[in-house]
Amino acid sequence: MNESFKNCDLDLKKLPVDVGPSYEGERIRGPDMFLELGGPKIKFKFELVRVAGKDDIKDNGNFRLIGKDIPEYESGETIPFGIFIEVYGEKVEVELEGILERKIHDIINNIQGMMHLNQRYDIWCRISKADKEKGLKFEHIGIVIMSLLKKHFPFIERVQCTIITDEDSVMEFHKKAVEVYNTRDMKTRGMKDEDIDTFYGCTLCQSFAPGHICIISPERISLCGAISWLDARAAAKINPDGSNFPIPKGECLDPVKGIFTGSNAAIQKYSNNKIQQVALYTIFESVHTSCGCFESIGFYIPEVDGVGVVDRNFNGLSANGMKFSQLAAQAGGGQQIEGFLGIGIQWFYSGKFISADGGWNRMVWLPSTLKERIKDAIPPELFEKIPTEKDVKNIDELKNFLKEKNHPIVKRWEEAEKEEEEEIEIPDIFPDVPFPSVSYTKISFKDVRIEVESAVVKKGY
Template sequence: MAEREIKFKHAGPSLAFLEKEMEDKLGVPRTWQLPDLEHAYDGLEEIGQGPEYFSHIRKGEYFLDLGGPKTGYTGYYFTDICDDPDEVVDGKVTLYGPDIHEILPESTVPLGLHWKLYGRDVSHLHAEYLGRQVMTACMTTEGWMISGAAFDPWIRLSKKAAPKYKGFYQFAQLLRAYGRTTSPLLEKVEMVIVVGAPVVGGVVESAPSGVPKEAITEISGKLRKRQEIYDAWSKEMQDADVEIFYGCTLCKMIAPNHACVVAPSNVPFCGFASWSGMKTTYEVEPGGYIFACPRGELIDKDMSWYKGVDEEIWERSNHKYHHFFLNSTILYPATNCGCFEAASFYIPEVDGIGIVNRRYTGETPLGIPFSTLAGFMSGGEQNHGFKGLSVRNMMMRDLLRGDGGWN
């Protein structure tokens, strides 16, 4: 009983029935019940899943453009750890709005994905690990491209793969099958999918018009509050409290020389993980994409320059980068894969640092928009004067301390 009370204290009030409570704004849903675990992949024989299916889907190649800049990054993909088994119906998929083939090709729509997970031995400490498992499934499922972050989503479905899918429920089926078969801790997985009204293109005749953008934004705001509860717990520790940092190599599929190093004071720029979350992931799956990184000797406190981090990154970057300063944009910043929520950049005219969020579509003081800046920074390169950031990262007291930090 005590364990349940602790889990609820950290997880906060339940949002398991959030969409149900908002049906007056979302419209009438459609539901599917997926096969039991023994038959989890039934009906998916023509759809591939695995690292070889990771892909970029460019303009002219996508059947659907979900979230992203044209929608103002309206939407979310949120992993919700539920304490009560009655809150989750294993294999249930609920869809609000139009389905895949009810949307005209090359349309752009807002998208919300709410994954509800339950396991007797699963707590808020597993939220990041399980969220990463879901993201891995998304990234390695045939025909899908996923980027951005939990509250800045951008997903595309390719024209080539679209005919293989009968509907969003099969996408959900693949994610559940992957999650249940790779994470034995999970006992129940339910998905709620919210598809917005097209901002580009449209829907076929007689199809649902789509959920209003304002309703999706409202859901996103409520889920973000829950994320803030997770964040408050993870921000309690400081770098000096631990001897081991953790790193992530998940994005080496798109950036071969890239690896993230995460310390208690340094949340990675994708916003999907914290030190405590990575620690839990490593303990659950020590042979996976998370690695332990002894921090070693502290060389410079302001820069967060550690001998152990340098040694680890030298190996993880295929012997390309010698130094990683965890709290600097100007000198030896971390490499970037492309999933950052925001970016910091040096402005020589004022000898200062600028920060731009992915949602901002205007020009930065450098005379270029975020999209151009992101293209330059991505790919696993170390670009002095440029650094990826997450919104959670900006909340840390040591943010960019090597460049002066917060005033």
């Protein structure tokens, strides 16, 4: 453990492992893994970028490690993990923190033998056995992050990196990081899609899902939850050739489902015309594509005609008996699968949250931890009517719970049943009314033999 800063040479050629974009998308499977950092098995993990003052960073390229280093662990271990980056520059604005932070995903995936998934408080990294044998240390990872941040964002004058593996320290930093995330997220509350004429796109995850782009609006945060409309706008201004870019909203084709000519043109371009249309406010038609970095997944439960959500921190079974990983396989990969949708947590607070489908009135199941976390987003009259894994274990129990609590979805059931009853029944016999005269064609059969072994006559339902 070395809690004091050390000034580092940021020359990537001197590292024990190769670094380059050709390694993006590399997967480190279990048998090849030496060390797992964060991920679903670990409660506390994070990555955070803060803008610092000139006097807060004495030298460019400072690094410190709080906790044990890579060689000190046993093969196959999973550990708490945090990355804290501080940057200074006269042109560096606080609004850029989220963009710089999200760039860490790209940067670490440039390291041969390393894998980085997700963002913020959900990061999941793996270091290969080959990297350990080559002598990779956390200092080297910090050097890569600092070097490539300065390369991609030249206006950064000074940068320093802290990597934390000590459990108590990770918890302490994590608490502060969550406060920062919450402050950022509050900035777009109250903004409306109708008030702007430009959406923004993000292609950061295309190394894992080539046909996917995120379309970000004031009322629809990125699926990863890390980039708001304000973040994307700031990023597009300072780096026009980067992962974030403006999308003219264009003509509104469907205000309820959120279909616009501009977002359609963008999805066509970036999916190589595999996808022609995207609807921003629904889980059922022309759904927004997902990569795999989503914070949670919305999924349709046909037995109750409702929508459930599971987040990546939930390790149990959802009401339909599926795990997060199973649902992720259905939702990810840049495909449009109706009834499955990647969701950023902040979207729950938006008035456009599956608004075309009934919004919160359609929500029928949530994990208990997620429900508590977003309780301020749930309409008060619905909070006790939405069950969790503590209330129901299967579809039958889910149906009974919704009935007992008189969830709004029950009214949909009743309306559907009423519509079925009002359908015109087929009469037992044709009424004795004359048919209108019609022209007809006479067909004559010659040398034809028709045999009928049996005939079944059924009454109409």
